Structure formats: C-alpha cells, structure tokens
Amino acid sequence: MSSMTPPAPDAEGSLFDGDPVDLPAQERGALPKAFRAPDEEFDRVPPQDLGAEQSVLGGMKLSKEVIAEVIDILDGHEFYRPAHETIYRAIVDLYRAGEPADPITVAAELTKRGQLAQVGGASYLHTLVQAVPTAANAAYYAEIVRDRWKLRKAIETGTRVTAMGYRQDMDPGEVVEASAAELLALQASFDTGKDPSGWDTPMQDLIEDWEDDQTAGEDPGLPMPYADLQTMLCTVPGHLVVFAGRPGMGKSVTLLDLVRHLAIVHGRPAAFVSLEMARRQIMNRLICAEAEIPQHDVRTRRMSKEQWNRYYKVRQRIVDAPLRLIVPPGGITVPQIRSNLRRWQIEDRLPAALAVDYLQIIKPDLQGRGGNRTNEVDAIARGLKELALEFDIPVFAAAQLSRQTTGRDSKVPQLSDLRESGEIEQAADAVVLLHREDYYEPASERAGEIDLIVAKNREGSTGNVVCGFRGRFSKIEEMGA
Incomplete structure (x- = not known):
C-alpha cells in the first residue's frame, strides 16, 4: 500500500479540495489485509460524504436555528474528517455559551484553542459558508453525515466479528454469542433520534396522552x-x-x-x-x-x-x-x-x-x-x-x-x-x-x-x-x- 500525504493548504488556507481518494490510508480506514479477498488487494475508502459535512458546517454558521436542528441529529463524532469535528465542536460550544457562531467568531475560538491551523485556517472557515447558498437544507445534510457514519460503524463491527471468527482460542458458541452482542450493541447505538428520552416533550403533549388513555375505556x-x-x-x-x-x-x-x-x-x-x-x-x-x-x-x-x-x-x-x-x-x-x-x-x-x-x-x-x-x-x-x-x-x-x-x-x-x-x-x-x-x-x-x-x-x-x-x-x- 503506497504511502500518500494529504495536500498542503493553499495560499488561502483551504484543505482537502481534491478527491477523497487522495486521503492517507490511516484516514481511509482500509480493512486489514488478512480480511481482504485476493481480488481486493487495494485500499478501500470508507463511506463518507465530505460535501455533506461541509454543507452542515456552512449552514450552522449561517443560522443559529440550524445549529439547534443539527445538534438533535449529530453529536460530532459522526464526521469523517477530524478537522470537521473540531470545527463542529467549536460552533456548538459558542452556541451553548450564547455567542454568535460566524466565521470570525469560530476562527477566534479555534485560535484560542490552538486549533485554527490544523483545520485549514480562517479562509477555510469562510469557504464553508460561501459554498452553501442557504442554511435551509443543513438538517438534511446532517442526516447524510449520520448515515455514512452508521455504515462505517457497521464495517468496524463486521471487522471485529470477522476477527473473532479467525481466532483459534475461542469456543464457537462464544464466538457466536459475542458476535451477536456486537451486533446488538451496534443496533442500540443506532436507536437514537430526536428527543430519545423525552427531554423536550412539553407537558401539554404528556397531559393529552394521559387524557387519551383515561378516556379510552377500562384497562x-x-x-x-x-x-x-x-x-x-x-x-x-x-x-x-x-x-x-x-x-x-x-x-x-x-x-x-x-x-x-x-x-x-x-x-x-x-x-x-x-x-x-x-x-x-x-x-x-x-x-x-x-x-x-x-x-x-x-x-x-x-x-x-x-x-x-x-x-x-x-x-x-x-x-x-x-x-x-x-x-x-x-x-x-x-x-x-x-x-x-x-x-x-x-x-x-x-x-x-x-x-x-x-x-x-x-x-x-x-x-x-x-x-x-x-x-x-x-x-x-x-x-x-x-x-x-x-x-x-x-x-x-x-x-x-x-x-x-x-x-x-x-x-x-x-x-x-x-x-x-x-x-x-x-x-x-x-x-x-x-x-x-x-x-x-x-x-x-x-x-x-x-x-x-x-x-x-x-x-x-x-x-x-x-x-x-x-x-x-x-x-x-x-x-x-
């Protein structure tokens, strides 16, 4: 597997403008050689959509209402590019502190944290906003980012299950049981969504549900x-x-x-x-x-x-x-x-x-x-x-x-x-x-x-x-x- 280096920032400070296939192997997350078929001796790029990630971040910097919508969908770890997760967390921290989250304030926050250069500089933050004509679709793009993350998690889980299958020191029954536990844990990690625990359910909705139950007849x-x-x-x-x-x-x-x-x-x-x-x-x-x-x-x-x-x-x-x-x-x-x-x-x-x-x-x-x-x-x-x-x-x-x-x-x-x-x-x-x-x-x-x-x-x-x-x-x- 050839060793490749990521492109350096241009004069404007932008990063990763090229095809994602140019990313280094450790960021592509290729499957270990032991788990590849003979005709699969090449590097595989895990599921990701850098365009959707950029659109999410650009939309968040255009509207604080969008930030609230995206927070309901993403936690931050779903981003494929580490730089995008860093930018996301800076935006969310500013939002929760009641501060505006535009390219200037985000750049200042990242500078304070010593992380501005590693995400591509201030110009990359401006590029994210300029690439998004409207913030209206940010939640839609956030769902795409989350879906790609789910696919990557499925691949990771499948790799661990495969590795257990190759082990000679485990009882077959234990392998099956441990594999089932891995898959169930994966499913549980996906069984989340907006307001999974009732944090934002208004009392009006709760009281109406209670009234519906009480008037539905004896139970x-x-x-x-x-x-x-x-x-x-x-x-x-x-x-x-x-x-x-x-x-x-x-x-x-x-x-x-x-x-x-x-x-x-x-x-x-x-x-x-x-x-x-x-x-x-x-x-x-x-x-x-x-x-x-x-x-x-x-x-x-x-x-x-x-x-x-x-x-x-x-x-x-x-x-x-x-x-x-x-x-x-x-x-x-x-x-x-x-x-x-x-x-x-x-x-x-x-x-x-x-x-x-x-x-x-x-x-x-x-x-x-x-x-x-x-x-x-x-x-x-x-x-x-x-x-x-x-x-x-x-x-x-x-x-x-x-x-x-x-x-x-x-x-x-x-x-x-x-x-x-x-x-x-x-x-x-x-x-x-x-x-x-x-x-x-x-x-x-x-x-x-x-x-x-x-x-x-x-x-x-x-x-x-x-x-x-x-x-x-x-x-x-x-x-x-």
Whole structure:
C-alpha cells in the first residue's frame, strides 16, 4: 500500500479540495489485509460524504436555528474528517455559551484553542459558508453525515466479528454469542433520534396522552387466570413481575398457568422459556392442566380411555394457541433473549408476554463471567427489566428463595429471602411470594391452598391472594372454581 500525504493548504488556507481518494490510508480506514479477498488487494475508502459535512458546517454558521436542528441529529463524532469535528465542536460550544457562531467568531475560538491551523485556517472557515447558498437544507445534510457514519460503524463491527471468527482460542458458541452482542450493541447505538428520552416533550403533549388513555375505556391489565391477582397487579407492558418461592413450591406451575391462560383462553401470543425442564415435561404439564389428567398417568403413559377423550376435547385448542415453549440447549443469556425478541419484533411476532423459568439460572453474559454471583444475578435482573421496557411487554420471571424460610418458626416468605440478589426486588415492578402450608406440614388444615403474597407492587396495593393448588394436574385455580 503506497504511502500518500494529504495536500498542503493553499495560499488561502483551504484543505482537502481534491478527491477523497487522495486521503492517507490511516484516514481511509482500509480493512486489514488478512480480511481482504485476493481480488481486493487495494485500499478501500470508507463511506463518507465530505460535501455533506461541509454543507452542515456552512449552514450552522449561517443560522443559529440550524445549529439547534443539527445538534438533535449529530453529536460530532459522526464526521469523517477530524478537522470537521473540531470545527463542529467549536460552533456548538459558542452556541451553548450564547455567542454568535460566524466565521470570525469560530476562527477566534479555534485560535484560542490552538486549533485554527490544523483545520485549514480562517479562509477555510469562510469557504464553508460561501459554498452553501442557504442554511435551509443543513438538517438534511446532517442526516447524510449520520448515515455514512452508521455504515462505517457497521464495517468496524463486521471487522471485529470477522476477527473473532479467525481466532483459534475461542469456543464457537462464544464466538457466536459475542458476535451477536456486537451486533446488538451496534443496533442500540443506532436507536437514537430526536428527543430519545423525552427531554423536550412539553407537558401539554404528556397531559393529552394521559387524557387519551383515561378516556379510552377500562384497562384491567394483562389477563390472568386469578382474578384477584389481576386486579391487584394490573400488569401492563414494561412491567417485570417476579414469582418467588422455594423449590417445588409452584413457581413453574404459576408461570405456565399465566402463559396458558393468555394464549389458550384469550388467544394472545405468549412465550415460555424454561431453563430447568425439557420440552416434553412442559408439554406433559400443559396437557395435564388443560385436560385435568393426573401427571402420574401421563408420565407413565397409562392414560385411560376416558382420559384420552378429555385430551381430544382440548387438543385443537392447544394446537391453535399462539404459545411458544422454548427450551434453549445449554442455557441462555439475557443478550440471547434480546436477540430472539428482536427477531420476533422484526417478523411482527412479538409475544404479548414473556415468562422465564427461572431467573437465577439464566447464564451470565460473557462480560459478566469471572464476577461474583451477586453481581451476576443483579445484572440478570436488571437485564430482564430492560427487556420489558425495550420491547414494551410484561416479563414474568420465577426466582428462587433462600433456605432462610426453613429455619424460621414462621415459614411465610419475606422479600429479604430472595436468593443471591437485592437487585431482584429493586428491578421488579411486583414481587409475588408463593407459600403453601402443606409444603411444610402435609396434614395442615390448609392443605391444597397456595398463598400468592404480593409483597411489592409499584402500581398498586400489596396483600395476599389465596388460590387452590392442584399439583397433580399441574395447575392453580381460584378458590371455589
């Protein structure tokens, strides 16, 4: 690759008037030789539009209103030429200080910073203004600058992914996972726009949105199989609801009840991610609950004729339900869940709710490996809440309680019993603790009952919902149902 030097400033001090292909290799950002095909042994110029960059800067120096528009689109790092980013930051700093940003004031600011010569001198600043007949199209040119930056970022990410593929010391699964994380991070960096966080949303707009919601009719929240719990929680998109209990207390039964009710009864898409049961086990429980066939008879394949008849009555209802049962081989991380939700979103197949069984056995992502367990679980809890907000769906997650409950006189669980993490309680919009007295005392007078203790509820009251636990059918029912 030949070494080329950039043209020197002319007498007027202007720079880079020639074709961009004359830029030096380090500014062109050519791909490493190892990643080029045999017929690609030449220097590639990354996507850029110097004319658009010059038009943006020229327009900004013509109108302060244009500066405000461009700031909403560009941060400064999107410029291909470093000199243009330097000029942009000087203009923005003057604007934020309430000073005019014309060629003279910008030149003075750059002189004060010792940067005027490196951007091409005062005459180049005047050239930028003279080359733009009107400031009206500056925002349009800013979008072009941003689009070219996105393409360069995509190339950079692709190069890193390619480099990982060539590594011999990485497990293929880790390569795929790390590559997916790179691409998701790239997508996240692009998911920005004007007013991404509501910084400039007027109260008038917010109050009108609120009024529209209130006059749209009653919204009881996501349909749940237990009416009292639905009334208390009023679960809506963006919520993370944690159902916590000791092993065997009924966490999986509860989550499967929720998605089964949503998909089979109400015909709304739902997804159930299981990290501790095989798909056949989940199907056994699903059919037992719908057809009310004892789990033992299904598991041992000793169904009677009458039980087969009950199964056939519900078979088509199950087949038609928009329910997805996911059992990831080798476990799953939060970024992998996000990747699949993103794919479903693109395919317009996003579920109305996602259930994960259970939180503490989600794998920490690659960046979290080597850390302590509490930090890993904290990151997983925060990640699930972020998924709920990002995809605007409720996420239900089972969580394990510690053994502290078994060592107390009162076995009723508390929020402090959440195992390995205080972040679970913090991240969740609601925490429901599961408790059955017959779990500890089989002869209890409350045998067959389960308490759904709403111990935390950001958007409503706390309290206790008592239901019937029909473990042999793998289902929970409202009392008296």
